[in-house]
Amino acid sequence: MKLVIAEKPSVGNSIARMIGADRQRGDGFTSGNGYIVSWCFGHLVALSSPEEYDKRYAKPWKLSxxxxxxxxxxxxxxxxxxxxxxxxxxxxxxxxxxxxxxATDAGREGECVFRYVYFQAGCTKPFKRLWISSMTDEAIRDGFEHLRPGSDYDALYRSGLARNKADWIVGMNATQLFTVKYRSLLSVGRVQTPTLAMLVEREKKIQQFASARYFTLELNCGKFRAESGKIEPLQAEQSAAKCGKTAVVKSVVKEQKNANPPKLYDLTTLQRDANKLYGYTAQQTLDCAQKLYESKLITYPRTDSCYITDDMEQTAADMVRRTAAAFKFGADYDAQGCTPDIKRLINNEKVSDHHALLPTKEISRYDFTRLPEDCWNVLSLIAIRLLLAVSPVNTCDSVTAVLECGGMDFTARGKTVVQGGWKQLEATIKAGLKGLSQDADEDDAEEASGVLPPLVEGAEIPVKSVKPLEHKTTPPKRYTEDMLLSAMERAGSDSYDDDDDVEKKGLGTPATRAAIIETLVKRQYVERKGKQLIPTDKGIRVIDVVPEKVKSAAMTAEWESTLQKIAKGEADDQQFLSDIIAFTKQLIRENAGETSRNENPFRFSRLTVIGKCPNCGKNVYEFPKSYSCEDSRGACGFYFPREIWGKEVSETQAKRILDKGSSITLKGFLDRSGNACAGKLVLKDGRVRVELEK
Structure with a gap:
């Protein structure tokens, strides 16, 4: 008998049906035709926690x-x-x-899911590997006909094991170190902390940004407009007055520009587009993609490749035809009047474990009404991307003209579409999609420009009017998940954006980035506001106190690059772990000292904030006997007791005092004679006083 172990029951049942192992059902397995099929529920086995090694590692944690x-x-x-x-x-x-x-998922984590169970069970029986890129009947059948030796994936397993051990060593030690140091539970991780650091860095740039005014001049030349460079506010009117009734064409540059079709999706680019177009979180998109994969509608989702291999050329051509028909884009696609360029999709060197995301043949017979809306939208994106990727190049004639008027240069730009190509198809398809977010076509709006009339150097152009245009510099945009995923993929660097020939060293992997973002939200280091990801005060304080080496995106990306090399057999896992251990020991040596109470930014982390201090603007907290500014023992000194003249000051009234300057009229104050009286608590000259009713 052969025992097949899948990653989850739904996958196990699909495999069992294909190999005839669904004839008998047992407790947690099915069998038949010489096979037993069972399954995990994701990770059944995990690394033990520190206290399971030794009880002295249990809470309360100790630096020693x-x-x-x-x-x-x-x-x-x-x-x-x-x-x-x-x-x-x-x-x-x-x-x-x-x-x-x-038969677990064909990737690093899937390999670990099986191997951990295999070794924990003490099993030594030989095993083979089912490695497939889709759950279609054809793919499963072909996979069982070409089972590979389990040892072929030993390097992949060593990479996954090294990653888990590295995360444990850094995470467990750094979390205990900084939790004890600052007397507040601080979760620190090998990947999550550099990711949080990017969000905090952006937020600080926004908070520190000071908007500045500047002007440009706009020439109205009738059929087109031209704009100057930046002008200081005081010079705007003077410069406009110098401009006469004519402008002279200094130069005209004509250039044909080609925009190549987008590449096929890998998981990260799919998640980015789903966030940009529909507002879906990275985790939501991954969950949808996993459901589509298990429903046999798409290929393996956790891929990091945007290409296919040359042996898939005919399969891809067939899928283009099926996709155009199944998604009712046929008329739009045929209107292009061209043959799909399948060879553009092929790059053997850029495909490692799995090829790019593609629809499968199942789309030709599937009832799409069975899909939830979000899964349908994700499937549509994958289908549309396939059609766009094989469509013609978009070609435009671009014209840039420089005009001189009043001693200043003005620039006018125009664009004429020569061949709409993939952009024309994209616009047609987008027009028919439902549920797109309002800013989904921002990129298209930014690209739009008019057509310039024929212009020649030296020609004089009548100027109808000149007017100053006021502008303001704008702060950096807060990260959306689309933007953060891109930054994680590039480890915050712009040096190799979309460059296929450069090895990308990112934070995490396509399979783990969604979980990293969710972890930051769950731990209240980051909050979602619409599409934006905004670090909380707690998240900002964490980044303020951890040393640079812990939040370094570049170093974490180097680690991830080494893990990828381990998976290819190009690096040693034991050397990698030795480096991780050395890093961790040095981190502890350099940061083991405890922090005094006044230097601890987390000393108020368990207290309730009731408002802002009227004197210094810092937070005011609720203490057992007072409402006090966080700097009440420092230069500020603001506080007021929770009981004033025998009257308990409720949290509601304390908030009102800070917000509106006074409480409502309250009864129960006791004057010096012990008589009950009514009055208000009023904020005056930085102190809270009682004003009795007259």
Whole structure:
């Protein structure tokens, strides 16, 4: 008997049906035709926590216990998944099972899902690997006909194991280090902290930004307009007055510009577009893509490639025809009057574990009304991208003219579309899509420009009017998930944006970036406001206190690059872990000192903020006996008691005092004679006083 282990029940059932192993159903497995098919529920086995090695590592944490570096890592089966693990272990131990087939997701994490169970169960039976890029019947059948030796993926497993150990070593030690140092639970991670640092850096630039006015002059030349460069506000009117009734054409530059079609989607570019066009989070898009994959509608979603291999040329051509028909884009696509350029999709060197995202043949017979709206939208994006990727180049004639008027240069630009190509198809398709966010076509709006009349050097052009245009410099934009995913992919660098020939060293992988963002939100380091991701006060304080090496995107990207090399057999996993351990030990040596109360920015982290200090603008917190500014023991000194003249000041009234300058009329004050009286608490001259009713 052959035991097939899938990553989840739905995948296991699809495989069982294809290989005839669905004839008998047991407890946690199905069987038939010489196969037993069972499954995990994602990760059944995980690295043990520090306290499982030694009770002294349990809370309360102590700096003296750091660093925690296990000589041999241990593994734990979660209580919630233990029953399924025991079933798999029993199946592995069955005497009639002589071979195991790993059928978990074809990627680094999928490899670890299986291997951890295999080793934790103490299994030594030989295993083979099912490696497929879609869940279609044809792909499963072909995969079982071409099973690979499990040892072919040992390097991939070593990469995944090294990543998990590195995350454990850095995360466990850094979290305990900074939690004890600042007496507040601070989650620090190998990838999450550099990601948070990028958000905080952008937020600080926005907060520190000071908008400045500037002017340009606009020439109205009748059929077109030309604009000057920046002018200081005081010079705008004077410069406009110098301009006469004619302008002279100094130069005319004509250039034909070609815009190549977009590449096919990898997971990250799909997530970016889904966020930009529909406002979906990266996790929502990944969840949709996973459902579409398990429904056999798309190929493997967690891919980092935007290309296919040359042996897929005919398959891709067939999918273009099927996609155009299934998504009712046929008329629009045929209107281009061209043959799809499939060869543009092919680049063997740029495909590693999996090729780019593609629809599958299943789209020709699937009832799309069964799909939830978000899954339908994600599937549509993948289908549209395939059609665009094989469409003609967009070609425009661009004209840039420089005119002189009043001793100043003015620039006019025009553009004439020679061949609409893929952009014309995209505009037609977008017009028929529902639910697009309002800013979905911002890029198109920015590209738009009019047509210039024929202009020749030396010609005099009548000027109808000249007017100053006022502008203001704008701060950097807050990150959306689209923008953050791009920054994570490039580790915050612009040096190799969309350059296929440069190795990209990013933060995390396409498969893990969504989870990193969700972790930051869950831990309240980041909050979502519409599409924007904004660091919270807590998130900003975390980045303020951790050292540069912990929040360095460049170093974390180098680590990720090394993990990729380990997966290819080009780097040593043990050397990588030695470097991680050395980094962690140095981090602890340099930051092990405790922080005094007044220097601790987290000393108020468990207190309630009730408003802003009227004296210095900092937060005012609710304490057991007072409402006090966070600088109440420093230069500011603002506070007021929770009980004034025998009257308890509620949180509601304290907030009102700070917000409006006084409480409502309150009863229950006691004067010096002990008599009850009514009055208001009023904020005057930086102090809270009682004003009795007359």
């Amino acid at each position: 216990n750091l660093p925690i570096i296990p000589e041999e890592f241990r593994w734990t089966v979660a209580e919630s998944t233990a029953p399924q693990f025991e079933k798999l272990k029993a199946l592995m131990e069955r005497p009639d099972v002589d071979e195991i087939i790993c």
